[in-house]
Amino acid sequence: MFKTLTKKETYIKYLKSLKFSLYCMTHPLDGFWDLTHEKRGTYAAANTILFITVLVRILKLRYTSFLFLNVYWEDINIFLYIASILFPLALWVVGNWALTTLFDGKGRLGQVYMATCYGMVPYPLIQIPLMIASNMVTIEEGQFYQVLDVISLIYCAFLIILAMGQIHDFSLGKNILFTIASLFAMLVMVFILMIFFSMVTQGISYFVSIGKELMFRM
């Protein structure tokens, strides 16, 4: 595996696939089709995009002007912040794959992940200039910030939905149906996780109370 790292072609392919994400952004239908079916995307590029997205989300806290984003640093948990992207992403990927694989979806689990990451490209691309520009405006000019902030999120959602349709080879109606179904699947998984954790806590507290009881009797 490490042998490939010494080859020049590996890096060229990586950079090429990273650059391809820009093509996906502007030509979603064509781009996301080629992403998996023509194998023009790589996991390395997908991981890079994800990393940059998380990084931008954290940097945003510090470097956005206080006019638009006030951070109560005492309450910030950086791990929760990172998880606020990674956890929904994991749920989405698993939920989407688990459903679509039962209904003729062509995409594999990894491909769903890759396409979703490629769909997140507009977030850093819009947020980084926005972060810098936020320090150069007054509160009256802040409307532009709010609008662009929302656009970056809508753009991402739009790309991810289209990407799912392309990699699974779904029609538009089926794609929308499965997007909604995937969201429900995410909810179900959250519900099961919550039940699981509360069960585990109760299970542990059961043994803890037995232990306490034993201590009293001894």
Added chain:
Amino acid sequence: MKNKIVRWGLMIAGIASIFLTLPTNTYAQESHYSYTYDYWGDVQECPDVYSVAKVFTFKDLGLEKNIRGAESLFVKDNLVYLCDTGNNRILVLERTGTDGFELVKEFDSVKGVEPANLASPSDIAVSDDGYMFIADRGNQRILKVDMDLNYVMQFDAPVDSTLASDYIFQPDKIVIDTAGRVYCSAIGINKGLIKYEADGVFTGFIGATPVSYNFTDYLWKKFASQAQRARMDSFVPTEYDNVYMDKEGFVYACTGKVSEDDLDSEKVDAVRKINMLGTDILVRNGDYPIYGDLYWGGKGGISGPSYFKDVTVLDNDVYVCLDQNRGRLFGYDDQGRMVFAFGGNGNMDGYFRKPVSVEHMGNDLIVLDTMDCAITLFITTEFGELIFEAMDQFDHGLYDEAQASWEQVKLLNGNYTLAYIGIGRSLLRKGQYKEAMKYFELKYDDENYSKAYQQYRKGWIKHNIAWIVAVIVLLFLVPLTLGKIKKIRYEIDIADIFKV
């Protein structure tokens, strides 16, 4: 085995007891008397802005009969008028020195009108030309008398078709303006303040609070029968608890008779500043709404929001609201930012049991407590003096001095939001925009920051306009020329004459 466990247990208990007896929770024991809220709504302890000069009971004032059920204070120059409502009398006290009051007059009747005796006088106001206006609640009239208590005229119940025929006029709180008009809040009237012209003619109600209701109540009412509807609360404006006329002729009115939900959702206001048209013009630029305490926990059996019973406006437009619920005083500046909050329920000096009225004499505050039957005189501390001095200096355009005073305030209390904003505003006026921005950013004052930044940006662009133009031109020219060169090269390459 058992022995060992017992020994271990004893050891743990011993260590635990050492930790328990250590004064680890000194923070919790220290109850803060003065505080402010910062940008995040966290309570920031604050040095005292006011300290108690003295508490006066009837004995300190040289009275034979204890004050009973007193309801109101009025200050004119260095005289304090105290409505001793329960004893049907009015006391006039004169301020002697920083911590002294002396009884100069005491009266329970006026001359030249029947009935001559006052009955439950609930408020008094004194005009600049020396007439006293007394809200004689038990006798259903507002009396105008001169300084020798000779009857001049009276204001009777308003004649209005909307009032019930069996309505009993009970004037509660009155204010007078410079033209001799009387504004009165009366018990059972929720249409705002009753306004009388100087000649005693009733000319209408002004400044009713906006009616608020929530949607579920409205729905219930739609489906309820006539009988059920009669038993429900009706959607009506609330009555004012107290009124105060500032030196510019605006009436500050406060009320505590509002529901928690309405206050929380900011549908109603605890304090309003009413102009002559009856609209609310109070400035609310602070980080939080003006309703006293932000958190209404049920500590000590006291729950619910602050109950603003009285309000008084200092000469520098800082207004002080008296919270009857928790016995606290809240000061707000002309922008609606909290200047201070202090007080509490209790029997110590500076704490109250049922405060009903607050007045000011200069910057000193006088609070009447009806259950303690006492008045408390508060004088500003060094810290408070500095704050008011800085505000005055800023208002008079002495920005250097104001900045210096705010710096002093900041030294005494590094958590004091107004100090930072005060320094920032002084710097802004002096044209030091960059420094001003720093101070505004520290306390998240986005509007002032934007003002400073706009000026700073303007200056920066003016200073660097040559560079900016140069960079823009370069950005356009370089790709253009590069493209041109490429094109020429390409044309040379494909030109026929060079073909071999």
